Amino acid sequence: GQNIDQPTEMTATEGAIVQINCTYQTSGFNGLFWYQQHAGEAPTFLSYNVLDGLEEKGRFSSFLSRSKGYSYLLLKELQMKDSASYLCAVNTPQAGTALIFGKGTTLSVSS
Amino acid sequence: DAGITQSPRHKVTETGTPVTLRCHQTENHRYMYWYRQDPGHGLRLIHYSYGVKDTDKGEVSDGYSVSRSKTEDFLLTLESATSSQTSVYFCAIGSGATDTQYFGPGTRLTVL
Numbered sequence: 062g063q064n065i066d067q068p069t070e071m072t073a074t075e076g077a078i079v080q081i082n083c084t085y086q087t088s089g090f091n092g093l094f095w096y097q098q099h100a101g102e103a104p105t106f107l108s109y110n111v112l113d114g115l116e117e118k119g120r121f122s123s124f125l126s127r128s129k130g131y132s133y134l135l136l137k138e139l140q141m142k143d144s145a146s147y148l149c150a151v152n153t154p155q156a157g158t159a160l161i162f163g164k165g166t167t168l169s170v171s172s
Numbered sequence: 173d174a175g176i177t178q179s180p181r182h183k184v185t186e187t188g189t190p191v192t193l194r195c196h197q198t199e200n201h202r203y204m205y206w207y208r209q210d211p212g213h214g215l216r217l218i219h220y221s222y223g224v225k226d227t228d229k230g231e232v233s234d235g236y237s238v239s240r241s242k243t244e245d246f247l248l249t250l251e252s253a254t255s256s257q258t259s260v261y262f263c264a265i266g267s268g269a270t271d272t273q274y275f276g277p278g279t280r281l282t283v284l
Contacts, residue, residue: 092270103262103275104215111270148215158203158222158268159230164214 063087063156065163067149072169073139081134081166083149091152094160095123095134098146107134107147136168144170175199178263178276186284191250193279195263197243204246205264205273206230206238215262221246253283 065085073079085093092111096104108116110125110132122135136143146167150160175198185191195204206218207230217230219238227238235257237249250257260280266273 094272096275103277106272106274109270109272150215152270156217157220157228158266159205159217159220160215160273161217162207162215164212 063151063153063161065149065151065161067147067163067166069164070167070169072171075139075141075170075172077139078135078137079139079168081136081147081149081168083132083134083163085130085132085149085151085163087130087151087153087161089154090127091154093123093125093132094150094152095121095132096148096150098148098165100145104148139170141170141172144168176263176265176274176276178261178279180279181277182280184282184284185253187254188252191253191281191283193248193261193263193281195246195248195276197246197265199265199274200243201265201267201274202243203266203268203273204240205266206236206246206248207262207264208232208259209262209278210259218248218261253281255283257281258283 095107098104108123115124120137125132146165148165149163179194205220207215216232221227221240239247262278263276264273
């Protein structure tokens with residue numbers, strides 16, 4: 062079957078760095094996405110990884126290791142507005158063009 | 173932001189009544205998706221469309237049907253709503269497997 066695991070909750074303080082891990086066991090792999098979702102709002106796209114390595118985009122970076130079925134999202138210089146859920150999602154050949162989502166990690170940033 | 177809207181945004185209905193949710197896009201994307209989001213489950217795919225009149229089932233399709241008669245509209249119908257279908261429904265659009273999916277604002281449906 063398809064399985065994507067993330068920690069349920071994390072806490073951090075303003076200005077800190079936090080790493081949100083995602084492990085996946087899927088039949089095939091086309092790419093991995095990270096989305097941010099504030100409470101009561103729609104998910105918004107953060108990053109996409111298809112090759113091994115680190116993708117950096119401002120304060121956010123995402124890493125992928127296909128051989129380990131592992132990714133992480135790194136958030137630097139945390140701000141209060143980063144308090145949100147972070148969703149890891151994988152596309153596989155079996156899923157067509159749809160995404161398989163993990164249950165999400167709720168990050169709380171305190172001052 | 174992608175031009176994608178959902179209607180209604182909130183709906184309360186009773187068990188056994190039919191319900192139709194609408195997703196409308198102005199981006200001319202080929203693919204459209206319906207997901208539901210429930211606590212403890214994350215986002216799960218209900219149905220998706222890969223073109224006008226072309227649709228396929230997702231992980232949790234039982235009790236739902238869809239239609240796509242125009243590129244810009246994707247309808248999700250609950251023929252006879254049940255309390256287990258109380259959820260937040262998100263529509264998404266995209267251009268392919270490796271392309272970003274963009275989500276609509278969501279519809280909060282409560283079935284009493």
